Amino acid sequence: MDIFDVDHFINVLKDDISIVRELPYDLSWSTREYYATAIRATRIKTAPVHASAKWYLENVLPVLESYGIAAIAPFSHRLAFDHLPMDVQRLRCKVNFQALVFVPHVRALGDALVSRLRYPEKKKAFGTEYLQEVTDVKGEQEAGKFAVLHLRFDKDMAAHSACDFGGGKAEKLALAKYRQTIWQGRVLNSQFTDEELRNQGRCPLTPEEIGLLLAALGFDNTTRLYLASHKVYGGAARISTLRELFPLMEDKKSLASSDERAQIKGKASLLAAVDYYVSMHSDIFISASPGNMHNALVGHRTYENLKTIRPNMALLGQLFLNKSIGWSEFQQAVVEGHQNRQGQIRLRKYKQSLYTYPAPDCMCNA
Known part of the structure; x- marks a missing residue:
């Protein structure tokens, strides 16, 4: 496709x-x-x-x-x-950030979802005439803001991380068995304890943990949040706490009509493309764990000068290990630990990807 x-x-x-x-x-x-x-x-x-x-x-x-x-x-x-040569680098920048765009029907559906996030009162009235609905609604009310949470917490990631996610002995054994079946024991993290992995920031954030991070940073039950994800390990029950914290949270299923969903259902690349497009049009983007989509969006949003929150995984791992910490202390530590992780441009270091760190190769000094 x-x-x-x-x-x-x-x-x-x-x-x-x-x-x-x-x-x-x-x-x-x-x-x-x-x-x-x-x-x-x-x-x-x-x-x-x-x-x-x-x-x-x-x-x-x-x-x-x-x-x-x-x-x-x-x-x-x-x-x-x-x-x-600089002309080669500049061509790579042009290819990645200007020449690559999604096909029209992905952009149209993405625009419709973005419109429904910005103008929620009109959401229920939307049909499939994407361009017309977006044009009509923009003239009627002031656009609202929304954030995108990229939540990659599938079974593969949970198992490969070798972290403990609080599901008890049964969950640990099930993930260990899955890990052995898929990777035949070739998982580097398996040699470390959960505490060591969390102190090193090598554990993906659970839906509950990312919810606490967002709350500590000032997001609340009035925040319009778009959930960009595929299959969450643990299903709906696993994200129930996140939904309680952010009752206005939406996703492709809640925003798109049945006809629209049918066009992309079961097509992983199209589902990811729609999430990527919506993420690029959000006011704030945050990802619960590193990965290909995270890296691509961080670089693309940096290039477009858009706000992106980069979780301090090591700090959060240490905070979540501290079972005696109070909310005010936790919140203060989170805020202080993320002051320089909210979209500030980071210059690319030697061997780092141009596509994740586009400055200075792809960007001019102002």
């Missing part, structure tokens, strides 16, 4: 690089099936992770010059983030 707008991608980059939808006739033999049947001179399988520009000049350019085509596979994280 395609989620990115190819026409937009090609158009934005037309002055920088030539992109074709299909190979010219004289190169049409270069197919997936062709490379799957034997070793081919035009296929490059040895591209190192985070390779230098020099490596491509020495290993890929000669193949291109000899055959007119080079197929590099795999190609995940195959170009370094450091010691590259």
